[in-house]
Amino acid sequence: MVNIAPQGSFNRVTVGAKWLLLCLLIIPVVAGVVGVFLPAMGYFPAIGANQFDLSVFAALLDVADIHTMIWLSLFTGVAATVTAALFAFVLLSVFYRSRMLSRLQIVLSPFLVLPHAGAAIALVFLLSPSGFFARLFTFDSSAIASANEGVFLFDSYGISIILALVLKEIPFILLMAISVMSQPLIQEKINGYFKAGTALGYSPIAIFFKLVLPIVFPQIRLPLLAVLVFAVSNVEIPLILGPNDPSTLAVAILHWFNHIDLSMRLQASSAAVVQVGIAVFAVFAMLAVEKGFTFYGKKWLQRGKRQATDKAISATAYLLLVVYVVLVVSAVYTLIAYSFAKQWTFPNIIPADLTMLHWNTVFDAVLTPLSNTLLLGVSVSFSALVLVLLTLESEPLNAAKTRASLLLSTALFLPLLVPGVAFLYGLVWFQQLILKDAVWFHVYVAHMVYVIPYVYLSLAVAYRKFDNRYEMVALSLGTSPMKVFFLVKIPLLIGPILVAFALGLAISFSQYLPTLLTTGGAISTVTTEAVALAAGSSARLSAAYVVIQAVMPLCGFGLAWWLSNVLFKPSTNITSTNKSSTGKSVRSV
Amino acid sequence: MALTLKELKIFKGSALLLSLDVTVKDGEILTVMGPSGSGKSTLLQVIAGHLNTPFSFSGSILIDGTDLASKSPHRRGVGVMFQDALLFEHMTVEQNIMFAMPSGKYQSINKKREAAATLLEAVELGGMQHRAVTSLSGGQQSRISLLRTLAAEPQAVLLDEPFSKLDTALREQIREWTFTQLRERNIPALLVTHDNADAVSAGGQIVELLSC
Numbered sequence: 001m002v003n004i005a006p007q008g009s010f011n012r013v014t015v016g017a018k019w020l021l022l023c024l025l026i027i028p029v030v031a032g033v034v035g036v037f038l039p040a041m042g043y044f045p046a047i048g049a050n051q052f053d054l055s056v057f058a059a060l061l062d063v064a065d066i067h068t069m070i071w072l073s074l075f076t077g078v079a080a081t082v083t084a085a086l087f088a089f090v091l092l093s094v095f096y097r098s099r100m101l102s103r104l105q106i107v108l109s110p111f112l113v114l115p116h117a118g119a120a121i122a123l124v125f126l127l128s129p130s131g132f133f134a135r136l137f138t139f140d141s142s143a144i145a146s147a148n149e150g151v152f153l154f155d156s157y158g159i160s161i162i163l164a165l166v167l168k169e170i171p172f173i174l175l176m177a178i179s180v181m182s183q184p185l186i187q188e189k190i191n192g193y194f195k196a197g198t199a200l201g202y203s204p205i206a207i208f209f210k211l212v213l214p215i216v217f218p219q220i221r222l223p224l225l226a227v228l229v230f231a232v233s234n235v236e237i238p239l240i241l242g243p244n245d246p247s248t249l250a251v252a253i254l255h256w257f258n259h260i261d262l263s264m265r266l267q268a269s270s271a272a273v274v275q276v277g278i279a280v281f282a283v284f285a286m287l288a289v290e291k292g293f294t295f296y297g298k299k300w301l302q303r304g305k306r307q308a309t310d311k312a313i314s315a316t317a318y319l320l321l322v323v324y325v326v327l328v329v330s331a332v333y334t335l336i337a338y339s340f341a342k343q344w345t346f347p348n349i350i351p352a353d354l355t356m357l358h359w360n361t362v363f364d365a366v367l368t369p370l371s372n373t374l375l376l377g378v379s380v381s382f383s384a385l386v387l388v389l390l391t392l393e394s395e396p397l398n399a400a401k402t403r404a405s406l407l408l409s410t411a412l413f414l415p416l417l418v419p420g421v422a423f424l425y426g427l428v429w430f431q432q433l434i435l436k437d438a439v440w441f442h443v444y445v446a447h448m449v450y451v452i453p454y455v456y457l458s459l460a461v462a463y464r465k466f467d468n469r470y471e472m473v474a475l476s477l478g479t480s481p482m483k484v485f486f487l488v489k490i491p492l493l494i495g496p497i498l499v500a501f502a503l504g505l506a507i508s509f510s511q512y513l514p515t516l517l518t519t520g521g522a523i524s525t526v527t528t529e530a531v532a533l534a535a536g537s538s539a540r541l542s543a544a545y546v547v548i549q550a551v552m553p554l555c556g557f558g559l560a561w562w563l564s565n566v567l568f569k570p571s572t573n574i575t576s577t578n579k580s581s582t583g584k585s586v587r588s589v
Numbered sequence: 590m591a592l593t594l595k596e597l598k599i600f601k602g603s604a605l606l607l608s609l610d611v612t613v614k615d616g617e618i619l620t621v622m623g624p625s626g627s628g629k630s631t632l633l634q635v636i637a638g639h640l641n642t643p644f645s646f647s648g649s650i651l652i653d654g655t656d657l658a659s660k661s662p663h664r665r666g667v668g669v670m671f672q673d674a675l676l677f678e679h680m681t682v683e684q685n686i687m688f689a690m691p692s693g694k695y696q697s698i699n700k701k702r703e704a705a706a707t708l709l710e711a712v713e714l715g716g717m718q719h720r721a722v723t724s725l726s727g728g729q730q731s732r733i734s735l736l737r738t739l740a741a742e743p744q745a746v747l748l749d750e751p752f753s754k755l756d757t758a759l760r761e762q763i764r765e766w767t768f769t770q771l772r773e774r775n776i777p778a779l780l781v782t783h784d785n786a787d788a789v790s791a792g793g794q795i796v797e798l799l800s801c
Binding site for chain 1: 670
């Protein structure tokens with residue numbers, strides 16, 4: 001019996017690319033975890049520690065406030081993720097059948113593409129004691145003191161961290177859900193359920209929570225857990241917005257690893273292992289929350305109420321929308337105004353005088369970081385795109401899910417499910433052992449680890465939607481698989497391909513920790529500079545950097561949109577002779 | 590150029606889906622009918638070379654006595670047409686046809702272009718070379734799609750319910766026209782359909798598949 005269609009040399013190339021992609025995802029993460037686990041167990045030859053024991057962990061538990069740090073990481077991460085998911089579902093439930101959905105995506109997309117660091121800095125500008133909102137609500141300057149008390153920035157409970165994470169993660173969760181819901185098979189099912197639910201008298205919002213969400217949720221569980229792991233372990237948001245004494249564990253790990261005293265590395269490594277533990281615990285906590293919702297959800301389903309407190313849910317959704325619009329508008333205004341302000345005394349809402357001085361300074365200073373960012377972003381995103389395209393192409397036509405594809409989908413989430421602050425240090429340790437001076441190579445690998453999954457997830461949706469019959473027709477015309485790939489598939493998928501490339505750029509632009517650690521500060525990017533400036537003195541330069549951070553990914557997506565409208569479009573100039581022939585053929589058919 | 594399916598058995602997992610032993614003569618249009626799920630489309634995938642797990646087959650597929658099993662899909666010389674025209678939207682009408690023409694056969698790109706124009710004129714679609722395919726009517730698209738298939742000079746053609754999306758009046762015209770073109774070129778064809786009128790008009794052998 002024959003079952004597998006014969007494969008040619010192009011297929012060998014694509015399968016090779018798939019294994020290369022798997023290696024790029026798995027090896028750095030596994031090496032990184034090993035590299036951080038060894039010092040945590042007391043093995044760190046550089047300072048003469050050669051014995052395996054648990055004393056490092058014991059020492060860690062004696063560090064002042066360690067329990068508060070762990071609690072802060074766990075609490076902010078879980079609370080932010082659960083809140084963001086609930087809000088995203090509330091928004092979806094109100095808008096999933098309406099044309100507002102596309103407008104909603106437009107309002108939320110600035111938050112999606114703005115790097116976490118940029119979003120955190122923007123929030124500081126809005127919420128700090130002399131920030132924009134304080135200006136808005138302070139009508140005489142004697143109220144400054146009371147304004148100070150009312151602002152919760154850098155609070156010891158981590159509320160400001162939660163706020164920033166929620167604002168940043170809602171758009172991501174929403175877009176993941178939308179992309180699942182627009183898969184042809186699922187879309188068909190949802191439409192059917194909607195008709196059946198409406199016929200039974202359920203309101204659209206009730207249908208979303210009772211019929212649609214149960215189909216969609218399993219498909220976004222993994223991305224949601226990736227969001228959660230990021231939330232409990234990210235560095236830039238608590239570094240910029242969070243409390244200092246004590247900070248979250250991830251921020252503490254950053255300080256300990258960078259401590260002049262090398263022996264602090266042991267403590268940092270054991271803390272990184274604890275950080276992995278926190279992530280695992282958070283994942284189980286999240287799954288427990290999901291179980292709870294499912295349990296009560298089933299009882300709720302059986303009760304058969306036709307509405308789901310519709311009014312409260314719509315009100316929440318519109319309120320959220322207003323919050324986003326206000327935040328986007330005031331952030332854009334504040335950042336731009338700050339970057340041009342000569343003098344802007346509190347509590348004035350408009351700066352007294354404008355100047356190009358800050359921008360001139362920025363233009364001089366930003367040249368190197370900007371060219372570094374672009375060089376890194378373009379090379380990383382382009383090679384990730386090539387690898388991902390070839391990997392997707394290695395799947396045979398009409399194939400059922402195989403074990404290899406399961407390995408791939410697990411590997412894709414590996415870098416997103418292992419906290420970066422844990423494995424990146426281990427990775428750096430290995431990199432310094434092997435190729436000490438190949439800084440660009442190291443930072444390239446670290447970026448690839450984060451860019452590949454997003455490029456893959458973004459393109460896989462389009463590939464799944466692609467009508468395979470185009471490929472079958474092209475092959476049946478005698479065109480080789482390689483030519484079909486270049487001449488048919490790429491042109492027909494050019495839109496999604498360019499969007500995936502722009503997404504890869506945006507992800508690379510936003511990397512803070514991977515860039516900082518693998519280069520040891522030798523290569524500065526716009527994002528590392530922005531974070532450094534946020535801790536520094538000049539609010540104006542900081543504002544200018546956030547503006548650049550926001551504009552860069554938008555340029556990428558704008559370029560993608562424009563190119564996809566220009567590339568591979570046949571000339572559509574219908575001349576008069578063509579028109580007459582149209583008339584003739586319409587008659588004849 | 591006859592197409593022979595010799596003791597062909599198609600399996601889904603280990604279960605037998607269908608078995609067939611038939612020869613389609615040159616210029617004959619064989620009709621395969623049967624309910625959905627009976628394996629009609631899978632049969633076409635076997636012949637075109639797109640079969641994959643969980644399906645497998647035994648027996649042989651021969652064109653003029655040459656076995657296709659070891660050949661890649663693009664080396665089989667088997668044209669496929671679906672219910673949608675599936676014209677490549679990033680190419681003009683002319684480019685779609687030139688994409689299909691054998692690459693070594695024409696001395697220059699201009700000769701190739703002339704040949705495409707001749708093909709179009711022969712079916713009253715002259716002067717449409719530079720149109721975007723999205724600007725064509727449904728009937729025009731169907732005809733260009735068949736022209737594209739024929740331009741590749743296939744040794745056999747598979748038709749997967751190619752007329753089912755056209756409205757009734759148009760369907761008869763396009764059907765007659767398609768069958769005439771295939772017979773004129775003496776190409777063996779295999780037609781999968783639900784429509785009895787298609788089978789009658791094809792005028793060849795009729796195979797009824799039973800549902801499993």
